[in-house]
Amino acid sequence: MLATTIIVFREFIEVALIIGIVMASTSLVKNRSYLVLLGLLAGVVGSCVMALFIVRLEEFMGDYGQEYLNIAVILCSMGIICWTILWMDKNGGNGYKGLKNSAATITNENKILLILLVALSVVREGSEIILFLYGVYLAGTSVESLFTGFGLGSVVGSFFGYAIYKGLLILPLKQIFHVTSIVLILLAASMAVQLANLLNQVDVLNDLAITVWDSSPILSESGIIGSGLHVLIGYTEQPTLLQLIFYIATLITISFVRKKSILAR
Amino acid sequence: MKRFFLIILLFFPSIVFGVDEVEIRIKDHKFIPEQLTLRLGEKYKLVIKNEDISAEEFESHDLRREKLVAGGRVIKIPIGPLNPGKYEFFGEFHPKTARGVIIIE
Numbered sequence: 220m221l222a223t224t225i226i227v228f229r230e231f232i233e234v235a236l237i238i239g240i241v242m243a244s245t246s247l248v249k250n251r252s253y254l255v256l257l258g259l260l261a262g263v264v265g266s267c268v269m270a271l272f273i274v275r276l277e278e279f280m281g282d283y284g285q286e287y288l289n290i291a292v293i294l295c296s297m298g299i300i301c302w303t304i305l306w307m308d309k310n311g312g313n314g315y316k317g318l319k320n321s322a323a324t325i326t327n328e329n330k331i332l333l334i335l336l337v338a339l340s341v342v343r344e345g346s347e348i349i350l351f352l353y354g355v356y357l358a359g360t361s362v363e364s365l366f367t368g369f370g371l372g373s374v375v376g377s378f379f380g381y382a383i384y385k386g387l388l389i390l391p392l393k394q395i396f397h398v399t400s401i402v403l404i405l406l407a408a409s410m411a412v413q414l415a416n417l418l419n420q421v422d423v424l425n426d427l428a429i430t431v432w433d434s435s436p437i438l439s440e441s442g443i444i445g446s447g448l449h450v451l452i453g454y455t456e457q458p459t460l461l462q463l464i465f466y467i468a469t470l471i472t473i474s475f476v477r478k479k480s481i482l483a484r
Numbered sequence: 485m486k487r488f489f490l491i492i493l494l495f496f497p498s499i500v501f502g503v504d505e506v507e508i509r510i511k512d513h514k515f516i517p518e519q520l521t522l523r524l525g526e527k528y529k530l531v532i533k534n535e536d537i538s539a540e541e542f543e544s545h546d547l548r549r550e551k552l553v554a555g556g557r558v559i560k561i562p563i564g565p566l567n568p569g570k571y572e573f574f575g576e577f578h579p580k581t582a583r584g585v586i587i588i589e
Contacts, residue, residue, distance in 0.1 A: 226576065274554040282560040285551055347541065350552060351577050354538030357555075416548055422562040425527075428548070440545065457545070 223360075223368025224375075226351055229441070230344040231376025233450045234262075237340040239380035240406060243387035244303065244399040245333065248325050258334040262341025269346035270353075283421040290421075292339050293414050299336045300407045301473060305480055307396050307403075379447060400477075402451070408469040409453030415465040427461035503529050503562070510534045510553070513578035521587045527564040534558070540582065544573035547586070 238255060245251045276284035306329070348369075356365055390398055419428045435456040439445045448454035453466055506528050509516040513536060522528055532542050537555040544550075547566075553559040566588045575582025 222580075273552060274557060277557070277559065285559070347552065350539035350554065351541075354540070354555070354577055357538045420549060420551070420561065422527075425562075425565075435545075457548070459548070 220360075220364045220368040223352070223355055223365065224372040227348060227369050227372025228376045229446055230348050230351075231373050232379050232443075232446055234340050234344050235377045235380025236383055236447065236450045237380075237406070238337060239382070239384035240387070240399065240402055241333065241337060242384045243395065244307065244403065246388060246395065248329075248333075251333070254330055254333050255337050258337025259341060261334060261338040262345055265338055265342040266345025266349055269342055270349040273346060273350070286417050286421045289343070290414065290417050292343055293410050293417070296336060296339050297407050297410050297414075297469075299332050299339075300403050300410075301476070302332065303336075304400050304403050304407075304473065304477065307400055308477055308481055383451075404470065404473050405452045406450075407473060408466050409450060411465040411469040412453040412455055412458070412462045415459065415462040419459070419461065424461055427464070428459045430457050431460055431463055433457045503527050505529045505531050505560075507531045507533065508584070510536055510540050510575065510582065512536065513538075513540070513575060513581045515573075515575070515582055515584040518584040519587065520584075521589055522564070522566070524568055524588055525565040527562065530561040530563055532559050532561065538577070540578065541576040542573065543576045544571060546571040547573060549573075550576075 238259075242251065242255060245254075248254075273285065276288065280287055352365060352369060355368075356362070387395060387399060387402070415424075419425050433456065438448070438454070438456065440449055440454065440456040445454060445456070455462060458466075504526070506520065506522065508520070508530060510532065530542075532551075532553055534540055534553040534555055534557055539552060539554045541550065541552050542559070542561065546569075547563055549561050549563065551559050551561055563586075566586075568588050571586040571588065573584050573586065
């Protein structure tokens with residue numbers, strides 16, 4: 220049961236943190252809880268489909284089907300996050316009043332992107348949880364113990380998402396948008412780190428897969444703090460040169476585009 | 485044309501000569517073999533055959549690889565070229581029993 224709890228927790232914390240940040244950055248959007256819930260549901264359904272489909276993925280998409288799918292999901296998520304940052308810049312310029320007005324006029328397009336972002340983050344981890352739990356069940360673990368493990372892991376994981384949500388909401392309203400923008404930029408950069416590794420895993424740019432440092436003795440990536448930081452700021456105990464390049468390039472690109480779009484106004 | 489082939493041979497030898505495939509089986513949530521020795525500075529393709537009915541996730545922090553392999557299925561993971569050393573891997577779903585190491589000499 221403990222093993223189940225730990226694995227469910229590790230998969231859950233990623234989704235929970237992303238949803239916490241999304242909830243905080245959309246805190247002025249009406250009915251956002253429903254939108255996030257809709258995203259969650261879509262994500263759960265998507266995860267079930269993926270869990271069934273992953274078995275045959277290689278047949279349809281070649282040896283690296285899983286990786287290609289992951290790359291596509293990460294690129295989509297990064298795109299939506301960047302778009303959200305620019306949207307916040309555009310609409311948050313007039314201070315709190317501007318925020319309130321723009322929040323009231325959130326379009327259907329925005330809503331769909333919000334649902335999609337939540338759904339995509341669930342799908343990435345959800346199919347793993349399902350396959351894992353199914354395996355534990357096949358191994359003869361009782362359903363009660365399975366549920367307890369899943370329950371504990373998901374509750375503890377969700378707690379971290381709730382904590383970051385509350386933490387961001389403590390900020391004065393004027394600063395919320397500013398700080399969440401930075402949090403979102405770091406989230407996008409941390410996805411870029413995963414993207415770099417996925418490219419290596421399909422044998423692309425492997426010459427740049429040189430380890431830059433090893434901080435595993437100081438902070439392990441599989442611990443609670445390490446895995447949290449991995450999601451939030453892209454902490455990696457043994458980053459490659461390619462990951463470092465992707466990380467910095469993402470930070471610079473987003474900052475540059477932001478500055479340009481702010482100046483353009 | 486000759487020069488073109490020479491360039492390919494020089495920069496992408498794996499295209500011409502192919503990459504060695506290394507087979508690792510998963511049975512009863514254990515890797516077979518649990519230890520393998522590979523050559524220094526060469527690329528390989530790990531072919532992981534899951535003979536159990538339940539899924540496993542092949543994971544290695546040292547190799548920076550992570551991939552699901554459903555029950556009764558086969559996945560392929562490219563690795564290398566690697567420096568000398570020990571590279572541990574494990575099955576994330578059964579980390580107590582499913583453990584192994586690749587040694588590069």
